[in-house]
Amino acid sequence: MNLRRDVFQAIADPTRRAILLLVASQSLTAGAIAANFDTARPTVSKHLAILTECELLKQEQQGREVHYHLNANKMKDIADFIEPFRQMWDERFNKLEAVMKNYQNKQHGA
Amino acid sequence: MELKTKIHAEDGRPDLLITREFDLPVQLLFKAYEDAELFEQWMNTKVVKLESRKHGSWAFETSNAEGQVVFKANGTIHDFVPDKKIVRTFEIENAPFDVQLEFLDFERLTDDTSKLTIHSIYRSAALRDQMLKLPFNQGLNMAHNRLQDIVNKLK
Numbered sequence: 001m002n003l004r005r006d007v008f009q010a011i012a013d014p015t016r017r018a019i020l021l022l023v024a025s026q027s028l029t030a031g032a033i034a035a036n037f038d039t040a041r042p043t044v045s046k047h048l049a050i051l052t053e054c055e056l057l058k059q060e061q062q063g064r065e066v067h068y069h070l071n072a073n074k075m076k077d078i079a080d081f082i083e084p085f086r087q088m089w090d091e092r093f094n095k096l097e098a099v100m101k102n103y104q105n106k107q108h109g110a
Numbered sequence: 111m112e113l114k115t116k117i118h119a120e121d122g123r124p125d126l127l128i129t130r131e132f133d134l135p136v137q138l139l140f141k142a143y144e145d146a147e148l149f150e151q152w153m154n155t156k157v158v159k160l161e162s163r164k165h166g167s168w169a170f171e172t173s174n175a176e177g178q179v180v181f182k183a184n185g186t187i188h189d190f191v192p193d194k195k196i197v198r199t200f201e202i203e204n205a206p207f208d209v210q211l212e213f214l215d216f217e218r219l220t221d222d223t224s225k226l227t228i229h230s231i232y233r234s235a236a237l238r239d240q241m242l243k244l245p246f247n248q249g250l251n252m253a254h255n256r257l258q259d260i261v262n263k264l265k
Contacts, residue, residue: 011239017122082117085242090115093130093226096152100138103148 010054015039016047020056020070027060027069119242124235126242128228136224140193140216155181164190168198185209193218200230207241208233 034044119126146157169184182203189197232238
Protein backbone atom coordinates (compact mmCIF):
# COMPACT_ATOMS: atom_id res chain seq x y z
CA MET A 1 0.00 0.00 0.00
CA ASN A 2 1.14 3.52 -0.78
CA LEU A 3 2.35 4.98 2.50
CA ARG A 4 0.76 8.30 1.73
CA ARG A 5 -2.59 6.58 1.55
CA ASP A 6 -2.67 4.82 4.85
CA VAL A 7 -5.66 4.40 7.11
CA PHE A 8 -4.58 7.19 9.41
CA GLN A 9 -4.26 9.73 6.66
CA ALA A 10 -7.70 8.65 5.52
CA ILE A 11 -9.39 9.26 8.86
CA ALA A 12 -7.51 12.49 9.58
CA ASP A 13 -9.93 14.27 7.24
CA PRO A 14 -13.33 15.27 8.72
CA THR A 15 -15.22 14.73 5.44
CA ARG A 16 -13.81 11.24 5.11
CA ARG A 17 -14.77 10.44 8.70
CA ALA A 18 -18.27 11.69 7.96
CA ILE A 19 -18.40 9.42 4.88
CA LEU A 20 -17.35 6.43 7.00
CA LEU A 21 -20.12 7.22 9.48
CA LEU A 22 -22.66 7.49 6.64
CA VAL A 23 -21.87 4.09 5.17
CA ALA A 24 -21.49 2.41 8.56
CA SER A 25 -25.20 1.60 8.70
CA GLN A 26 -25.98 1.03 4.99
CA SER A 27 -24.25 0.78 1.62
CA LEU A 28 -24.73 3.87 -0.54
CA THR A 29 -24.00 5.05 -4.09
CA ALA A 30 -21.50 7.85 -4.71
CA GLY A 31 -24.41 10.14 -5.57
CA ALA A 32 -26.25 9.39 -2.34
CA ILE A 33 -23.08 10.02 -0.33
CA ALA A 34 -22.34 13.29 -2.18
CA ALA A 35 -25.88 14.51 -1.49
CA ASN A 36 -24.93 14.77 2.20
CA PHE A 37 -22.17 17.28 1.59
CA ASP A 38 -21.94 20.83 0.34
CA THR A 39 -18.62 20.07 -1.34
CA ALA A 40 -18.43 19.55 -5.11
CA ARG A 41 -19.11 16.05 -6.40
CA PRO A 42 -15.53 15.57 -7.75
CA THR A 43 -14.20 16.37 -4.25
CA VAL A 44 -16.42 13.69 -2.74
CA SER A 45 -15.30 11.29 -5.49
CA LYS A 46 -11.70 11.97 -4.54
CA HIS A 47 -12.45 11.21 -0.89
CA LEU A 48 -14.19 7.99 -1.94
CA ALA A 49 -11.18 7.03 -4.06
CA ILE A 50 -8.81 7.54 -1.11
CA LEU A 51 -11.04 5.58 1.27
CA THR A 52 -11.33 2.76 -1.29
CA GLU A 53 -7.60 2.79 -1.99
CA CYS A 54 -6.74 2.26 1.67
CA GLU A 55 -9.49 -0.38 1.88
CA LEU A 56 -11.70 1.38 4.41
CA LEU A 57 -14.48 1.28 1.81
CA LYS A 58 -15.43 -1.54 -0.52
CA GLN A 59 -17.14 -1.13 -3.85
CA GLU A 60 -19.94 -3.46 -4.83
CA GLN A 61 -21.70 -3.61 -8.19
CA GLN A 62 -25.49 -3.71 -7.77
CA GLY A 63 -27.09 -3.78 -11.23
CA ARG A 64 -26.01 -0.55 -12.93
CA GLU A 65 -24.99 1.12 -9.70
CA VAL A 66 -21.83 0.95 -7.61
CA HIS A 67 -22.48 0.89 -3.90
CA TYR A 68 -19.93 1.73 -1.24
CA HIS A 69 -19.87 -0.04 2.09
CA LEU A 70 -17.65 -0.08 5.11
CA ASN A 71 -14.84 -2.62 5.26
CA ALA A 72 -15.13 -3.49 8.96
CA ASN A 73 -11.92 -5.54 9.00
CA LYS A 74 -9.85 -2.54 8.04
CA MET A 75 -11.49 -0.36 10.67
CA LYS A 76 -9.71 -2.46 13.28
CA ASP A 77 -6.47 -0.74 12.30
CA ILE A 78 -7.68 2.39 14.07
CA ALA A 79 -7.92 0.44 17.30
CA ASP A 80 -4.46 -0.95 16.55
CA PHE A 81 -2.77 2.43 16.47
CA ILE A 82 -3.89 3.05 20.02
CA GLU A 83 -2.02 -0.06 21.16
CA PRO A 84 1.54 1.41 21.02
CA PHE A 85 0.25 4.49 22.86
CA ARG A 86 -1.29 2.22 25.48
CA GLN A 87 1.95 0.27 25.84
CA MET A 88 3.91 3.49 26.28
CA TRP A 89 1.64 4.52 29.15
CA ASP A 90 1.73 1.03 30.62
CA GLU A 91 5.53 1.17 30.73
CA ARG A 92 5.46 4.64 32.28
CA PHE A 93 2.98 3.55 34.92
CA ASN A 94 5.02 0.41 35.69
CA LYS A 95 7.95 2.72 36.27
CA LEU A 96 5.82 4.99 38.47
CA GLU A 97 4.82 1.97 40.55
CA ALA A 98 8.45 0.84 40.90
CA VAL A 99 9.71 4.35 41.76
CA MET A 100 7.03 4.84 44.40
CA LYS A 101 7.54 1.39 45.96
CA ASN A 102 11.21 2.19 46.25
CA TYR A 103 10.33 5.55 47.81
CA GLN A 104 7.94 3.86 50.24
CA ASN A 105 10.61 1.34 51.32
CA LYS A 106 13.11 4.13 51.90
CA GLN A 107 10.60 5.99 54.09
CA HIS A 108 10.03 2.86 56.16
CA GLY A 109 13.75 2.20 56.41
CA ALA A 110 14.53 5.74 57.55
CA MET B 111 -3.84 -11.66 31.08
CA GLU B 112 -5.80 -8.58 32.05
CA LEU B 113 -4.14 -5.42 30.73
CA LYS B 114 -3.25 -3.01 33.48
CA THR B 115 -3.46 0.19 31.48
CA LYS B 116 -6.58 0.72 29.41
CA ILE B 117 -7.24 3.32 26.74
CA HIS B 118 -10.74 4.12 25.65
CA ALA B 119 -10.80 6.20 22.46
CA GLU B 120 -13.85 6.28 20.24
CA ASP B 121 -13.59 6.99 16.53
CA GLY B 122 -14.24 10.58 15.57
CA ARG B 123 -14.21 11.94 19.13
CA PRO B 124 -11.76 14.59 20.37
CA ASP B 125 -11.08 12.90 23.71
CA LEU B 126 -9.76 9.73 25.28
CA LEU B 127 -9.72 7.99 28.62
CA ILE B 128 -6.68 6.31 30.19
CA THR B 129 -7.28 4.13 33.25
CA ARG B 130 -4.82 2.22 35.39
CA GLU B 131 -4.95 0.45 38.73
CA PHE B 132 -1.88 0.65 40.95
CA ASP B 133 -0.44 -1.49 43.66
CA LEU B 134 0.05 1.68 45.69
CA PRO B 135 -1.92 3.62 48.31
CA VAL B 136 -3.64 6.59 46.66
CA GLN B 137 -1.41 9.01 48.66
CA LEU B 138 1.72 7.56 47.04
CA LEU B 139 0.17 7.55 43.58
CA PHE B 140 -0.69 11.23 44.00
CA LYS B 141 2.79 12.01 45.32
CA ALA B 142 4.29 10.62 42.09
CA TYR B 143 2.52 13.49 40.30
CA GLU B 144 2.98 16.13 42.99
CA ASP B 145 6.69 15.79 43.73
CA ALA B 146 9.03 17.07 40.99
CA GLU B 147 11.91 14.79 41.96
CA LEU B 148 9.76 11.65 41.85
CA PHE B 149 7.97 12.80 38.68
CA GLU B 150 11.34 13.13 36.93
CA GLN B 151 12.24 9.57 37.80
CA TRP B 152 9.23 7.85 36.30
CA MET B 153 8.58 10.23 33.40
CA ASN B 154 12.24 10.24 32.34
CA THR B 155 12.22 13.97 31.92
CA LYS B 156 13.65 17.08 33.54
CA VAL B 157 11.13 19.11 35.52
CA VAL B 158 11.86 22.78 34.90
CA LYS B 159 8.94 23.91 37.01
CA LEU B 160 6.14 22.21 38.89
CA GLU B 161 3.91 24.38 41.05
CA SER B 162 1.59 21.78 42.53
CA ARG B 163 -1.27 24.07 43.48
CA LYS B 164 -4.39 25.66 42.04
CA HIS B 165 -3.38 28.23 39.39
CA GLY B 166 0.21 26.99 39.42
CA SER B 167 2.10 26.16 36.25
CA TRP B 168 4.46 23.44 35.09
CA ALA B 169 7.12 22.89 32.43
CA PHE B 170 9.37 20.01 31.57
CA GLU B 171 11.97 19.20 28.96
CA THR B 172 13.63 16.02 27.78
CA SER B 173 17.16 15.83 26.41
CA ASN B 174 18.94 13.19 24.38
CA ALA B 175 22.32 11.62 25.16
CA GLU B 176 24.11 14.59 23.58
CA GLY B 177 22.35 16.94 25.97
CA GLN B 178 20.17 18.49 23.29
CA VAL B 179 16.61 19.28 24.35
CA VAL B 180 14.37 17.18 22.13
CA PHE B 181 11.02 17.70 23.79
CA LYS B 182 9.45 20.56 25.75
CA ALA B 183 5.99 20.75 27.23
CA ASN B 184 4.18 23.09 29.59
CA GLY B 185 0.81 23.94 31.03
CA THR B 186 -1.13 25.41 33.92
CA ILE B 187 -2.82 23.71 36.82
CA HIS B 188 -6.47 24.68 37.12
CA ASP B 189 -7.41 22.58 40.09
CA PHE B 190 -5.35 20.70 42.64
CA VAL B 191 -7.02 18.58 45.33
CA PRO B 192 -4.45 16.40 47.18
CA ASP B 193 -5.00 12.64 46.80
CA LYS B 194 -8.06 13.28 44.64
CA LYS B 195 -7.76 15.40 41.57
CA ILE B 196 -5.58 17.45 39.22
CA VAL B 197 -7.00 19.47 36.34
CA ARG B 198 -4.35 20.84 34.01
CA THR B 199 -3.57 21.93 30.49
CA PHE B 200 -0.83 20.29 28.45
CA GLU B 201 0.94 21.75 25.46
CA ILE B 202 3.94 20.48 23.52
CA GLU B 203 6.12 23.42 22.49
CA ASN B 204 6.85 23.99 18.80
CA ALA B 205 4.31 21.40 17.69
CA PRO B 206 1.06 22.00 15.80
CA PHE B 207 -1.18 20.16 18.24
CA ASP B 208 -2.64 22.99 20.28
CA VAL B 209 -3.43 22.71 23.98
CA GLN B 210 -5.15 19.76 25.54
CA LEU B 211 -7.15 19.71 28.75
CA GLU B 212 -6.57 16.89 31.22
CA PHE B 213 -8.63 15.72 34.16
CA LEU B 214 -6.72 13.37 36.47
CA ASP B 215 -8.80 11.56 39.04
CA PHE B 216 -7.08 9.65 41.83
CA GLU B 217 -9.20 7.06 43.56
CA ARG B 218 -8.61 4.89 46.64
CA LEU B 219 -9.56 1.25 46.03
CA THR B 220 -8.16 -0.37 49.20
CA ASP B 221 -5.51 0.77 51.70
CA ASP B 222 -2.82 -0.50 49.31
CA THR B 223 -4.37 -0.09 45.88
CA SER B 224 -5.59 2.87 43.88
CA LYS B 225 -6.86 3.87 40.47
CA LEU B 226 -5.95 6.72 38.14
CA THR B 227 -8.28 7.95 35.42
CA ILE B 228 -7.00 10.52 32.92
CA HIS B 229 -9.54 12.19 30.67
CA SER B 230 -7.73 14.08 27.89
CA ILE B 231 -9.62 16.49 25.65
CA TYR B 232 -8.07 17.68 22.38
CA ARG B 233 -9.15 20.55 20.17
CA SER B 234 -10.38 18.16 17.47
CA ALA B 235 -10.70 14.46 16.74
CA ALA B 236 -8.07 14.77 14.00
CA LEU B 237 -5.58 16.33 16.42
CA ARG B 238 -6.25 13.57 18.91
CA ASP B 239 -5.47 10.92 16.30
CA GLN B 240 -2.28 12.69 15.27
CA MET B 241 -1.20 12.96 18.88
CA LEU B 242 -1.93 9.30 19.49
CA LYS B 243 0.55 8.42 16.81
CA LEU B 244 3.17 10.88 18.02
CA PRO B 245 3.85 10.02 21.67
CA PHE B 246 4.29 6.41 20.69
CA ASN B 247 7.24 7.35 18.49
CA GLN B 248 8.48 9.70 21.12
CA GLY B 249 8.18 7.05 23.81
CA LEU B 250 10.08 4.66 21.64
CA ASN B 251 12.74 7.23 20.87
CA MET B 252 13.06 8.07 24.54
CA ALA B 253 13.42 4.40 25.38
CA HIS B 254 16.06 4.07 22.67
CA ASN B 255 17.88 7.15 23.88
CA ARG B 256 17.87 5.75 27.37
CA LEU B 257 19.18 2.44 26.17
CA GLN B 258 21.85 4.30 24.23
CA ASP B 259 22.78 6.25 27.36
CA ILE B 260 23.18 3.04 29.35
CA VAL B 261 25.24 1.44 26.59
CA ASN B 262 27.42 4.56 26.41
CA LYS B 263 28.11 4.31 30.12
CA LEU B 264 29.23 0.71 29.71
CA LYS B 265 31.81 1.66 27.10
